[in-house]
Amino acid sequence: MSLDVQLLDPVEFLQPNRRLLIDTNIFMDPDARRAGGLKRLFERGQDAILENSNPIVVPTKVIGELTKQSRRDPSREAEERTKVAIKKAGIALSFLEDASKVGLVRKDLGDDSNPYADDLFLRIFERFAPAYEMCLLTRDITIKLRIRLLAHRLDKRLLTGVVTKDGDLEIESDQSLFDRGLRKYALRTSNVAEGNGNFKDRSEVASLEPLLEQFRQALDLKAPEAKAGDRPAKPSAPRGSSGRAPTAQPFSSTSKIKPRDAVLAFASLPTEGDRVSWESASKSGTFLLGSLLGEGGEGSVYQGDRNTVVKIFDKEHVTRHRKEKVELLVRSGIQAKGLCIPSAMVCNAAGEFVGYVMPKATGREARTIFNIRKLEKDFPTWNKSDLVDICISFLEQVQHLHSMNIILGDINPKNLMIDDRKNVFIIDADSWQLEGYPCPVGTPMYTSPAMLGKTYADDLRSMEDELFAVGTMLFQIVMTGQFPYMRTGTDGDMVQLIKEGNFAFQYENRNNKDQPDGDWKFIWSHIHKPVKDLFWHTFHKEGKRYRKRPTAVEWLGVFKAYKAYLGNEQFSFDPMSNSVRPIRPKAFKPDTPIRDCPTCGRKHAIAGIWNDESQDYFVPSACNKCRGSSVRGAIPARSARAGLDPPQPATATSTGKTRVSALAKQYGIASKDALEKLSALGEFAKTASSSVGPDAVRRFETAYGAELRSALRQRTKALDPSRRCARCRNPFITYGNVEWHQRAGKPVPTTHKPGPGGTYPPGCFPPSPSPRGSTTTTSTTSDNKPKKKATKQQQTTTTKKKKGFWSWLFD
Amino acid sequence: MAAFNIGADDLVDNPTPRVPVSLCLDTSGSMGGSPIEELVRGVNLFYDAIDEDDDAHDSAEINIVEFNSSAGLVHDFASIERLERISSLTASGATAMGAGVNLALDTLDRRKATYSGSGVLYYQPWLVLMTDGGPTDNIDLAVRRVVDLVEAKKLTVFPIGIGSGADMNTLARFSPNRPPLRLDGLKFKEFFEWLSKSVARVSRSTPGDTVKLDLEGLAGWAEL
Ligand SMILES: Nc1ncnc2c1ncn2[C@@H]1O[C@H](COP(=O)(O)OP(=O)(O)O)[C@@H](O)[C@H]1O
Numbered sequence A: 001m002s003l004d005v006q007l008l009d010p011v012e013f014l015q016p017n018r019r020l021l022i023d024t025n026i027f028m029d030p031d032a033r034r035a036g037g038l039k040r041l042f043e044r045g046q047d048a049i050l051e052n053s054n055p056i057v058v059p060t061k062v063i064g065e066l067t068k069q070s071r072r073d074p075s076r077e078a079e080e081r082t083k084v085a086i087k088k089a090g091i092a093l094s095f096l097e098d099a100s101k102v103g104l105v106r107k108d109l110g111d112d113s114n115p116y117a118d119d120l121f122l123r124i125f126e127r128f129a130p131a132y133e134m135c136l137l138t139r140d141i142t143i144k145l146r147i148r149l150l151a152h153r154l155d156k157r158l159l160t161g162v163v164t165k166d167g168d169l170e171i172e173s174d175q176s177l178f179d180r181g182l183r184k185y186a187l188r189t190s191n192v193a194e195g196n197g198n199f200k201d202r203s204e205v206a207s208l209e210p211l212l213e214q215f216r217q218a219l220d221l222k223a224p225e226a227k228a229g230d231r232p233a234k235p236s237a238p239r240g241s242s243g244r245a246p247t248a249q250p251f252s253s254t255s256k257i258k259p260r261d262a263v264l265a266f267a268s269l270p271t272e273g274d275r276v277s278w279e280s281a282s283k284s285g286t287f288l289l290g291s292l293l294g295e296g297g298e299g300s301v302y303q304g305d306r307n308t309v310v311k312i313f314d315k316e317h318v319t320r321h322r323k324e325k326v327e328l329l330v331r332s333g334i335q336a337k338g339l340c341i342p343s344a345m346v347c348n349a350a351g352e353f354v355g356y357v358m359p360k361a362t363g364r365e366a367r368t369i370f371n372i373r374k375l376e377k378d379f380p381t382w383n384k385s386d387l388v389d390i391c392i393s394f395l396e397q398v399q400h401l402h403s404m405n406i407i408l409g410d411i412n413p414k415n416l417m418i419d420d421r422k423n424v425f426i427i428d429a430d431s432w433q434l435e436g437y438p439c440p441v442g443t444p445m446y447t448s449p450a451m452l453g454k455t456y457a458d459d460l461r462s463m464e465d466e467l468f469a470v471g472t473m474l475f476q477i478v479m480t481g482q483f484p485y486m487r488t489g490t491d492g493d494m495v496q497l498i499k500e501g502n503f504a505f506q507y508e509n510r511n512n513k514d515q516p517d518g519d520w521k522f523i524w525s526h527i528h529k530p531v532k533d534l535f536w537h538t539f540h541k542e543g544k545r546y547r548k549r550p551t552a553v554e555w556l557g558v559f560k561a562y563k564a565y566l567g568n569e570q571f572s573f574d575p576m577s578n579s580v581r582p583i584r585p586k587a588f589k590p591d592t593p594i595r596d597c598p599t600c601g602r603k604h605a606i607a608g609i610w611n612d613e614s615q616d617y618f619v620p621s622a623c624n625k626c627r628g629s630s631v632r633g634a635i636p637a638r639s640a641r642a643g644l645d646p647p648q649p650a651t652a653t654s655t656g657k658t659r660v661s662a663l664a665k666q667y668g669i670a671s672k673d674a675l676e677k678l679s680a681l682g683e684f685a686k687t688a689s690s691s692v693g694p695d696a697v698r699r700f701e702t703a704y705g706a707e708l709r710s711a712l713r714q715r716t717k718a719l720d721p722s723r724r725c726a727r728c729r730n731p732f733i734t735y736g737n738v739e740w741h742q743r744a745g746k747p748v749p750t751t752h753k754p755g756p757g758g759t760y761p762p763g764c765f766p767p768s769p770s771p772r773g774s775t776t777t778t779s780t781t782s783d784n785k786p787k788k789k790a791t792k793q794q795q796t797t798t799t800k801k802k803k804g805f806w807s808w809l810f811d
Numbered sequence B: 001m002a003a004f005n006i007g008a009d010d011l012v013d014n015p016t017p018r019v020p021v022s023l024c025l026d027t028s029g030s031m032g033g034s035p036i037e038e039l040v041r042g043v044n045l046f047y048d049a050i051d052e053d054d055d056a057h058d059s060a061e062i063n064i065v066e067f068n069s070s071a072g073l074v075h076d077f078a079s080i081e082r083l084e085r086i087s088s089l090t091a092s093g094a095t096a097m098g099a100g101v102n103l104a105l106d107t108l109d110r111r112k113a114t115y116s117g118s119g120v121l122y123y124q125p126w127l128v129l130m131t132d133g134g135p136t137d138n139i140d141l142a143v144r145r146v147v148d149l150v151e152a153k154k155l156t157v158f159p160i161g162i163g164s165g166a167d168m169n170t171l172a173r174f175s176p177n178r179p180p181l182r183l184d185g186l187k188f189k190e191f192f193e194w195l196s197k198s199v200a201r202v203s204r205s206t207p208g209d210t211v212k213l214d215l216e217g218l219a220g221w222a223e224l
């Protein structure tokens, strides 16, 4: 049994490489056992603080909260507790004021635009984790869990704790934190369940549930027995984020299937222009069916009144189950943007049930984004974070339905529509499974191994079956259409592939020789590690979540983290990670040189490959595509006897500065310094698009981007005459190398580096021989991972530490 | 950037499961004149229909094998985007049906191996065999291969007789599950329309699904 708490000397956290922060609740701590602790902390720490100029950080947000507290009028408060709190806040403020004057506290740090102090701390920790080890003193269990999770993800020392009476930092173990988190969750949940919950309870429940689950998985902690038991769609799940009707009651979570479905009799099916009657929960009326919008396997969809559509079932699909299901949904009053839930029953002229009214979905079928070419064509500006947004929108819808005990059943791209603003609409509500009515249809690709042998109409799906489909859909959205079980060496039998559970995408140190050809392995390589983890564990038969699949809430957690990650350049430093189609493995470290390809012009297409021998990056001269295509040859285009044509040669590029300048002029860029101005094509686009429009820029880019970049490349290879070696006084470094150092935030070298065999140019004598090896052969590994050979003891430890961090982020 | 090098990764770029369809066509001397012209027109119409269908467009991959005195590949498998319409086929010589079917099966095998090797999902292939006569070479091996594949559910075959001279008994040997059909007059157009709809229907299912053919639709082109 490990100790539940650990005590640290505050001085340790006041060293230059560390930072100590304090949250509001520490100043307000009512616990007598810890009284006087803060004072002791400052007494013990002050020398170290001043010596290292490392004041304790109390963010502006905390100051703000204390100020707000202190300004309340104690005479108007009934409770003694509150009166004490007001006083405490005042004392804390004046202490902080004094302490900051003498340099013991720093209280100017923060961002008041964010209303949540928790988020602020998290942001500070994320932002500075690469630079410092940090410790936050707080009593709030939720933020503690968040920070510890972050620490685990980043493999950084980020601690949280409280102050003891003696001024020590008391750091709790992760298991103990987790247990306390569970208790808090249970308490809040029961408040909510008993109807005593306030807004704070509800939001805590909503955020704690996924957080605790992630925490447990990430740190591999024991789950309490009780929680593992209640897996099926449970009504306690929190509501989705926006505008959900709070009145709707969940359906029962029965596992008893209704008697078999049967076709209902009717006189006629209405079609375009026919008058139909409708009946909602509270009103009724008639209207004319509008034009036909689409046809599916079970019915036709017509334009209805205003923003609605009407689905009229085919003759074999006017059934009792459908009628009763639609009735239940109409009466439930569930409403949410994006869910096309029946709002009224529709009857023909004879008054017989034939269909239903639902909100109209906008956008296009999800299929568009499952084909990378269509995606690039239809949404040229989208990047990975847009696909992550779609996952989040999809999950919010699914989570909402699950919280109502509705199982979607036939999850597949045809039942999702996506609009330009990345809202996901879910259609085909009449196929949903609820109250024991099965979802009678399905799609093999999204069918769980357990469900594969069964008949959709005769069996109820379990939540596990549903979560298989959810996972598959998410995988296909972020992987632009690829099927999770795709690998080489299959005989095309999808059912077999699902049953095998052989998820072939590269994961950690596993064999990856079955990964499908093409860019898929690169697309996969750039996916955020926590999402990758969850995919792997869900789909691989040896994964921990293979039989206990992640819930929508859990997925939401990791996809939101993915979104945040892509928006943070400190962590997602490889710009290609945000591309919908990466064409190379993810760069391994922030200092990896990344270049546009001079041949084809693809942005960020080249990343340095770590060379063990020289302990430096080798930067290929062209991207994978350009290097690969000369070997592979192009597929013959448009030929009646395809296969006989010779591969088309790459378009010749021979032109000089003049043509580029002339063109630049034509496109509205001052010709004099065209090359300078175009030093980055991005900049060019910026300059040009404002004056000549994006189309012209694209044409220009296609026609001359490669040339421009190759001209620029020439320059990057040239020696910078203004920089001279400090030893031999000769130019020694290229423009490109200078920029590389500057971009990586490294000091630009001032002297020649040793050449092959450890030699130096004549007249340039280094003070002592180089300790390095003598060859500079490039490693032939295709990935970009630095593989350091550690010789010294000290080097081993730093390498090891880094490895965990990097492999978390970039594996 | 999407514009660069688009051909190179055609196969693997598209994650849609493929339906390989081999058209194995009789171009012997007896097909000369309007039958071969109608056939070419029918094939091109088939291509157009596949091109226009959202699902089939991404899934279908078609090749053409012709047989007369020997067998030859008119064009190898390619997605519809890369296929030019055929301008003509030349009718001459005998009817090496055995060789034609064997070549078609070989190309299908190779294509499946390519899918498998690259990690592309696919449906079991289709073979369309069209003739207006009877074989002039030995067809035993070809028949055995087709029957084995069909029985193992690894091939769907459509043997189609053209005109009254077509040897329906021979065609029947290629079709263990259902009787071969005779084209009604020169209704190639109707046949290929039906075929494209059937391919589209498969494209809308997922591999492993059993797809029902639209038998009612046969009435448009088959002599019953
Ligand atoms: N709520 C809706 N808004 C707009 N179009 C819809 C809506 N529901 C269905 N459609 C259109 O109708 C088609 C068939 O609907 P769907 O419910 O999928 O039919 P089925 O369940 O019979 O296969 C869809 O592909 C879509 O184009």
Ligand SMILES: [Zn+2]
Residues within 6 Å of the ligand: A597, A598, A599, A600, A601, A602, A605, A622, A623, A624, A625, A626, A627
């Ligand atoms: Zn390139």
